[in-house]
Amino acid sequence: MSSLDAFVKDLAAGRIQVVDLTQPLGPDTPVIALPEPFTASPGVTIETLSRYDDGGPAWYWNSLHLGEHTGTHFDAPVHWITGKDQPQNRCDTIPAERFVGPACVIDVSADVKDDADFLLTPERILNWEGEHGRIPAGAWVLLRTDWSKRTDPSDFLNVDETGPHSPGFRKDASELLVERDILGVGVETIGTDAGQAGTFYPPFPNHTIMHGAGKFGLASLTNLDRLPPTGALVVAAPLKIVDGSGSPLRVLAFVER
Numbered sequence: 637m638s639s640l641d642a643f644v645k646d647l648a649a650g651r652i653q654v655v656d657l658t659q660p661l662g663p664d665t666p667v668i669a670l671p672e673p674f675t676a677s678p679g680v681t682i683e684t685l686s687r688y689d690d691g692g693p694a695w696y697w698n699s700l701h702l703g704e705h706t707g708t709h710f711d712a713p714v715h716w717i718t719g720k721d722q723p724q725n726r727c728d729t730i731p732a733e734r735f736v737g738p739a740c741v742i743d744v745s746a747d748v749k750d751d752a753d754f755l756l757t758p759e760r761i762l763n764w765e766g767e768h769g770r771i772p773a774g775a776w777v778l779l780r781t782d783w784s785k786r787t788d789p790s791d792f793l794n795v796d797e798t799g800p801h802s803p804g805f806r807k808d809a810s811e812l813l814v815e816r817d818i819l820g821v822g823v824e825t826i827g828t829d830a831g832q833a834g835t836f837y838p839p840f841p842n843h844t845i846m847h848g849a850g851k852f853g854l855a856s857l858t859n860l861d862r863l864p865p866t867g868a869l870v871v872a873a874p875l876k877i878v879d880g881s882g883s884p885l886r887v888l889a890f891v892e893r
């Protein structure tokens with residue numbers, strides 16, 4: 637039996653489960669709050685074109701208006717200035733095999749409970765590797781924070797007078813992950829940088845370093861608590877937007893029971 641035959645059989649038998657890592661996408665989807673004078677993300681607008689009515693008596697469909705970086709979405713290297721000259725750096729030019737990889741799930745949810753500004757450190761990654769083995773090239777590294785359990789948008793964005801507060805990566809942690817030659821990082825928060833990362837040096841270090849190395853980002857994931865530390869297979873394929881910097885997408889994880 638080929639490995640694909642075995643995969644199909646195990647799926648049908650429920651030995652492999654499909655876990656949806658995607659948040660619902662709609663008018664209530666929260667969007668990133670950037671400070672003045674930066675252009676704001678427009679949010680999601682869905683307009684009915686027809687719904688079994690004069691506009692289309694037998695069909696229902698909508699038009700969409702939204703930013704590329706809305707809800708559960710993919711960050712392509714060209715999104716950041718550091719990745720603008722990387723080869724195959726945009727949604728329509730990234731080879732499809734780079735959308736599929738094994739997941740390494742680093743659980744920092746206990747730390748984030750006490751510290752909304754928690755940053756992943758290289759030490760923490762090395763500890764994880766001591767327990768679970770070295771992060772392989774081509775892996776999706778997913779940061780489990782349980783931030784997706786904040787279903788109230790104001791708790792999710794967590795903005796106070798000093799700006800947004802949510803967890804992320806220390807610069808040297810992003811550098812270590814680039815050294816591991818991962819596909820990219822995935823997070824449960826609104827973006828792949830910490831809420832306060834606009835004040836860091838360099839600003840938005842994870843975007844700066846990941847995209848500068850041709851790596852990807854996945855933001856606003858959910859259900860990371862349903863994944864094992866290793867062993868899941870993640871498929872995260874953005875829309876093939878011409879010259880696209882990113883895209884909302886459906887992220888699926890295949891998990892052995």
Ligand code: 23J
Binds near residue numbers: 668670826829843
């Ligand atoms: C634009 C500017 C800053 C950031 C972002 C977008 C994102 O997080 C994003 O969605 O890529 S930090």
Ligand code: MN
Binds near residue numbers: 711
């Ligand atoms: Mn983004």
